[in-house]
Amino acid sequence: MWRSVVGKLWLTIIGLVSVVLIVLVLLLIQFLDQFFENENERSLTTLSQELAQMIEDSGSGQSLQTRRHVIEMAEELLPAYNTQMVVLTAEGNGASYDYFTTAQEESLGPIEQLLKRSDLKEVFEGKEKKVRGTLDVEVEGGGETEETPPFEGDVLAVAEPIRSEGDVIGAIVLYQSLSQLEHTTNRTKELVFYAALIGIFLTTFFAFFLSSRVTQPLLKMKQAANEMAEGNFDIRVPARTHDEIGELAGTFNRMGAQLEESIHALSQEKEQLSSVLKSMTDAVITVNADGHVIITNPPADHLLEVWSESGEDQRQLNYQPLPKPLVDSFNQVVETEQEYATDLFVHGRTWAVVMTPLYNRDQVRGAVAVLRDVTEERRMDKLRKDFVANVSHELRTPLAMLQGYSEALVDDIAQSPEDRKELATIIHDETLRMGRLVKELLDLARMESGSIPFKPREVVVQDLGHRIIRKFHSYATENGVHLEAAFPEQPLYGWLDEDGMEQVLTNLIDNAIRHTPENGTVTLEMDKSSDGGVVIRVRDTGTGIPVQDLPFIFERFYKADKARTRGGSGTGLGLSIAKHIVEEHGGNISVESKEGKGTVFTIRLPDRNGEE
CATH class of the missing domain: 3.30.450 (Beta-Lactamase)
Known part of the structure; x- marks a missing residue:
């Protein structure tokens, strides 16, 4: 109690009143002694x-x-x-x-x-x-x-x-x-002493009453402040007086209202930031000055779990250590106190990292890192660059030949009609090759952009196969290759775009014939899969594809060793176009090959319900 405001105020009042009363009593007693003596002496002298x-x-x-x-x-x-x-x-x-x-x-x-x-x-x-x-x-x-x-x-x-x-x-x-x-003086002193005691008692009572009246609003404000500290910002203090304490209570209530508005605004802002973080597809990681992760969003949680070396959920720990791939970037930000951007290659994926320092006044108190998986973007960028380079390469050769042979014709270098016809034939063939290249490039671009509409319908797959066999029969015979068909006797129905699938089979058969030596065999097989779909295989006994080339044969402009190809090489876009068409049908295309024994391309198409 003595440490409280009531006790201190009460002790102060009692102390002051007691000192004043003691001084007054002493002076009064001295005055009464002197007064009685002088009065007695005066009376006796007069008498x-x-x-x-x-x-x-x-x-x-x-x-x-x-x-x-x-x-x-x-x-x-x-x-x-x-x-x-x-x-x-x-x-x-x-x-x-x-x-x-x-x-x-x-x-x-x-x-x-x-x-x-x-x-x-x-x-x-x-x-x-x-x-x-x-x-x-x-x-x-x-x-x-x-x-x-x-x-x-x-x-x-x-x-x-x-x-x-x-x-x-x-x-x-x-x-x-x-x-x-x-005796009279002593009696008077007793009366004065009793009066002083009564005065001290009354002063004690009124001092306690006054201090309680003064401190009661303060105690209520203390209780309100404690409730505010616990998060209850709706509490208010009643202002019953119009003095300084009443004004203090009014100021306290205004402060509580403003604090409630500020906390509400901060809560809304926090919820908005939390919603933004949760809705972001990029991973956001906030790190303190010690390199411990303090705030993450769901993509970042998944990323930390994947990058964790121990394989355990780091969120169960008191703090999450910063993954090792980000440690160097964090140290760079702390040392330079500037934003740092780089690419990280982790677990076969490419991550673009932008890390920015967080400041507490003039000191760096941590950093926030934004990570984005740019594996596909980097791959597409590389494909774009390779595409430009490959197109330039593929066009440069025929253009050079066209320019050279046309100059020969213009300069009359070819004297005989046979020479001029041969040059004109070469120019014609290269023109056709450039036309095929441009056509396939346009087809591939339109397929990737979705501009070519596929119109699947139920067809008899054997009819499509017989048409392909008839188309390439003469071409296979000219090259000394046996072209065979292996179809079931019962009609095999498939849900497909006939023109698109004919283009796929045309590319596959053409590649098989060109890569099969004389007396080799190219077989077109069609059958029904166990799940009700259609399986189409193009099998050859050609030179085969090297193992190191198998993962890349469906990429644009990729060509195997030209020495293994009879006649002129293709554009390098046929298999890429075939893959796009098959995937548009909801199916997939795969390849198996052994050098010197041959290659098998397998196409699996789903049934009409879209199940493979």
């Missing part, structure tokens, strides 16, 4: 002066005996004032004196001690003498004094000279004990 004047006026001559009746009258009145009286008579001009009084003999002992005071003789010189406190009594022969109180307590005595015709004929001594005065 002595009046009695002395009354005695002087009551008779004449140098003797006090003529005034005795007045003195006796005064002695009868003095007990009412708690005062006693002694009348002194002067002898020998004050060298010695005597006294007489009507007081009892047993009470005169202390008076005699009082009268023995040497300074009392000064009253016979006409001086008013006042004596208070403990009396000094002379001891005869030694001149030493000892302190002996004549009564119980101190005594106050006033000696007033009595004059007659200008001479001092005696003195009146009024004296009284100060015990009554001390």
Whole structure:
């Protein structure tokens, strides 16, 4: 309690009031002591002066005996004032004196001690003498004094000279004990002390009441602040007064409202950022200054799981370490404090990484990395570059031949008609080759863009096969190749685009004949697959395809060793076009080959429901 505001405020008020009351009590007691003493001394002095004047006026001559009746009258009145009286008579001009009084003999002992005071003789010189406190009594022969109180307590005595015709004929001594005065003073002190205690008690009560009234709104604001710290920003503090505390409560409520709006805005922004991160296809990883992953989106979670060397889910750990492929990029960003971009090759994939530093004032507190799988983009870019290079190469050769032979014709280098015909034939063949190249390029581009509509329908596959056999029969015979067909007797129905599939088989049969030596065999097989689809195979006994070339034969402009090809080589686009057409049918095309034994191309087409 003493550490609280109520306790501190209460102790402060009590301390201040207590100090003030103690000082006031001490001053009041000192004032009362002085006041009672001065008042008692003044009263006794006035009384002595009046009695002395009354005695002087009551008779004449140098003797006090003529005034005795007045003195006796005064002695009868003095007990009412708690005062006693002694009348002194002067002898020998004050060298010695005597006294007489009507007081009892047993009470005169202390008076005699009082009268023995040497300074009392000064009253016979006409001086008013006042004596208070403990009396000094002379001891005869030694001149030493000892302190002996004549009564119980101190005594106050006033000696007033009595004059007659200008001479001092005696003195009146009024004296009284100060015990009554001390008793009155002590009683007054007790009353003052009790009043001070009552004042402190009341001050304690009102101080506690006041401090509670002051601190109650503060305690409510403290409770509201604790609730705000726990996330309850709807809490408000009632402002019941219009003083500073009421204004503080109003300010606190406004702060709470603004804080609630700010937190709501931050929450919305956080939700928006979270939604953006979750909807991004790119992986986003936020790293702190220690290189630990602190924020990720779903693609990044999957990426971290794949890149994890241990194979365990890193999200179960207290922190996720940065994958090793990103460590060098993170160190580069931290050292240079600049954005860093690079490509990473991890697990056979290409990742474009852009890492940007995050700042806390002027210091780098981490980095955010955006990773995108650009494997396909890089492959397409490479294909584009290779395509341009291959097209340039494929067109440069026939163009050079066209230019050379046409110049020969123009310059009349060929003299005979046979030579000119031969040159014209070569120019014609190269023109046809360029036309085929351009046509196949346009077909491939249109297929990739979806511009060529495929119109599949149910056809008898054997009819398509017989048509292909008839088309290439003469060409195979000219090259000494046996062209055979292996079809089932029952009609085999397939759901396909007849023109597109004829183009595929034409490319495959043409390649098979060109790569098969004389007396070799090219076979076109058709059959029904186990799942209801169609399987078409083009089998030859040709030179075969090297193992290192098999993964690339369906790419554009890829050609096997030209030495293995009879006659002119193709454009390198036939198999790429065939693959596109087959995939448009929902099927697939594969190849098996052994050098010196032959090659088998297999086409698998799904049934009408689209299942292979």
